Amino acid sequence: MDGNSANEVPGATHPVGGSARAGSADNPRNDTVATIVALCWLLSFAASVPRDFATPPSGSRPRVRCSVNPNTAPWWELTILPGIGETRAREIVRYREKFLSDRHHDPSLPVFRNLDDLDRISGIGPKTLEELAPEVDLSR
Numbered sequence: 001m002d003g004n005s006a007n008e009v010p011g012a013t014h015p016v017g018g019s020a021r022a023g024s025a026d027n028p029r030n031d032t033v034a035t036i037v038a039l040c041w042l043l044s045f046a047a048s049v050p051r052d053f054a055t056p057p058s059g060s061r062p063r064v065r066c067s068v069n070p071n072t073a074p075w076w077e078l079t080i081l082p083g084i085g086e087t088r089a090r091e092i093v094r095y096r097e098k099f100l101s102d103r104h105h106d107p108s109l110p111v112f113r114n115l116d117d118l119d120r121i122s123g124i125g126p127k128t129l130e131e132l133a134p135e136v137d138l139s140r
Contacts, residue, residue, distance in 0.1 A: 092121055095111070095120065118132065
């Protein structure tokens with residue numbers, strides 16, 4: 001490499017000797033170009049997402065409608081319900097396990113037969129029950 005080639009990058013040297021060529025795998029400019037191309041693609045994709053989908057109404061968080069059965073769901077699944085954090089979710093499971101271990105309880109019957117049965121859990125009141133109504137499924 002004589003330094004006069006149009007493809008040579010001034011001041012860049014190849015690890016084996018000579019200079020790094022623009023477009024070669026050893027040229028750090030390739031990584032920069034690839035990054036710029038990826039960012040352009042990502043930005044063009046983000047620009048195509050409808051605004052009403054990308055931005056939730058102010059004062060609310062995006063919600064995905066789900067169906068969770070508190071009679072069968074593990075604690076971590078219960079946490080996706082509105083107003084139910086880890087503490088309340090674990091309390092629901094604890095209550096369910098205690099209720100099921102009772103000798104007088106018929107195991108074929110669900111612990112929570114209707115939505116109002118969830119108010120037995122500390123911290124779940126009328127407001128939380130109202131938020132839970134569309135997302136709790138007791139039919140399974």
